[in-house]
Amino acid sequence: MLNKNLIVSHVSVDTDDPPPLRRLNLARLLLLYVRKFELTDPSDALHYYFFLRNLKDPNGKNLFMCCCTDLALESRDYELLFGRVDAASTMRSQGLLDQFNNPHIETKVIALNVAEQLVNKGLFEDAITMYDIAGDMEKVLELFCVLLSQVVGGEGGGGGGAGLRARLAPLAEHVARRLASAPHLPPPGLRDAFAKLTKLVTFFDRYHADNYEGAIEILRECELVPLSASELESCVAGARQARGELLRSLPAVLRALCTMLSAQRQRLRAAATHAATKVMYRTPARRAARAVHHAVGAAAAAAGRRHPRRHQGNVSNSCPPCCARCAPCCRRSGSGCGPPPPTPPPR
Numbered sequence: 001m002l003n004k005n006l007i008v009s010h011v012s013v014d015t016d017d018p019p020p021l022r023r024l025n026l027a028r029l030l031l032l033y034v035r036k037f038e039l040t041d042p043s044d045a046l047h048y049y050f051f052l053r054n055l056k057d058p059n060g061k062n063l064f065m066c067c068c069t070d071l072a073l074e075s076r077d078y079e080l081l082f083g084r085v086d087a088a089s090t091m092r093s094q095g096l097l098d099q100f101n102n103p104h105i106e107t108k109v110i111a112l113n114v115a116e117q118l119v120n121k122g123l124f125e126d127a128i129t130m131y132d133i134a135g136d137m138e139k140v141l142e143l144f145c146v147l148l149s150q151v152v153g154g155e156g157g158g159g160g161g162a163g164l165r166a167r168l169a170p171l172a173e174h175v176a177r178r179l180a181s182a183p184h185l186p187p188p189g190l191r192d193a194f195a196k197l198t199k200l201v202t203f204f205d206r207y208h209a210d211n212y213e214g215a216i217e218i219l220r221e222c223e224l225v226p227l228s229a230s231e232l233e234s235c236v237a238g239a240r241q242a243r244g245e246l247l248r249s250l251p252a253v254l255r256a257l258c259t260m261l262s263a264q265r266q267r268l269r270a271a272a273t274h275a276a277t278k279v280m281y282r283t284p285a286r287r288a289a290r291a292v293h294h295a296v297g298a299a300a301a302a303a304g305r306r307h308p309r310r311h312q313g314n315v316s317n318s319c320p321p322c323c324a325r326c327a328p329c330c331r332r333s334g335s336g337c338g339p340p341p342p343t344p345p346p347r
Contacts, residue, residue: 027052027055027063030048030049030051030052031067033048034048034049038071038074038075039074039075042071042075042077042080042081042096043096045071046068046071046096046097046100049064049067049068049071050064050100052064052067053100053104053105062104062105064100064105065105065109065110065113066113068081068097068110069110069113069114069117072110072114073114073117073118076126078114078126078129078130078133079095080095080096081095081096081097082095082097082107082110082111082130082133083095083098083133085132085133085178087174087177087178087181088177088181089181090178090181090182090183092133095107097110108133108134108135111130111131111133111134112130112131112134112136114130115127115130115131115134115136115139118130119143124143124146124147125147125164125167125168125171127139127143128140128143128144128147128171128175131143132174132175132178137178137179137182137184137185137186138186138187138190140175140178141175141179141186141190141191141193141194142190144168144171144172144175144194144197145190145193145194145197145243145245145246146245147164147168148168148172148194148197148198148200148201148245149197149245149246149248149249150164151164151165151168152165152197152200152201152204152249152252153200153204153249153252153253153256154204165201168201169201172198172201175194176195176198179191179194189241189242189243190243192242193242193243193245193246196222196224196246197245197246197249199218199221199222200218200222200224200249200253202218203215203218203219203222203253203256204252204256206218207256207259207260212260212263212264215256215260216257216260219253219257223235223238224238224239224246224250224253225250225253225254225257
């Protein structure tokens with residue numbers, strides 16, 4: 001006889017059975033045998049699991065579906081087992097599990113079971129893929145918002161959070177295309193949070209690339225932070241209704257915005273100072289130079305009046321005081337205000 005209890009040993013004795021009757025635990029023997037090759041040959045392993053379709057696990061679930069769930073969690077080859085969803089047509093390609101579909105076994109139910117187990121393990125990135133296969137877009141957006149809020153402000157490339165951020169970028173494009181063609185849309189607040197978080201990824205990419213004008217333009221589209229006094233009321237009202245994942249990114253957004261505005265202010269001040277310097281040297285600088293020149297001349301003339309004996313020669317009394325400086329030159333060249341030098345006598 002067969003024992004339907006998966007927990008008992010391979011061969012067991014039931015008190016209601018007459019001796020020497022024994023019960024064979026076929027499910028446990030089969031699972032022990034398939035474990036040797038289930039990861040290297042999942043197609044054959046599924047055919048062995050299909051023998052268990054009429055048995056239940058201790059929780060009352062179909063044993064075949066439970067084995068398929070465990071196989072997906074161990075192999076993590078979701079595309080081979082479940083296929084892949086096309087974002088444009090929303091059609092799913094065939095996987096290995098589709099050949100076993102019947103009124104009691106459905107691939108989407110197995111995908112939901114796998115997704116729940118992945119969430120319990122904290123593997124949100126894989127859970128997004130499984131919820132997408134199962135067609136639960138609300139769960140997809142919820143997990144996506146949780147992941148984006150953790151890495152939205154980081155730089156691309158590298159490992160750790162930066163590596164997760166780089167992997168989420170193409171996945172976000174796929175989810176956005178799926179939303180555009182999804183028959184049943186998630187709640188508006190969830191869709192709004194997803195759209196703004198994906199825009200914030202672009203915002204921080206431009207911020208880290210020093211493209212401040214483009215980053216501020218993206219921030220203006222998000223309508224998350226007021227960039228003018230007229231936007232204050234609407235942004236405050238929107239923040240009261242926003243999801244927690246979106247609000248968690250606000251401190252990083254505000255720090256980046258303050259850094260950009262401060263850099264733009266410094267650049268504008270430097271440009272204004274440079275322009276003012278050019279204008280000063282073009283017109284007022286010349287006037288200032290002339291004024292300095294006249295001031296120096298006036299000071300020299302005043303010094304000549306205070307010391308008249310220092311300047312003697314061919315300088316007439318009718319010459320202005322400033323010509324006293326030119327007396328030696330006037331005597332040599334005959335120019336200036338003094339009388340010309342005497343003409344030598346003819347030979």
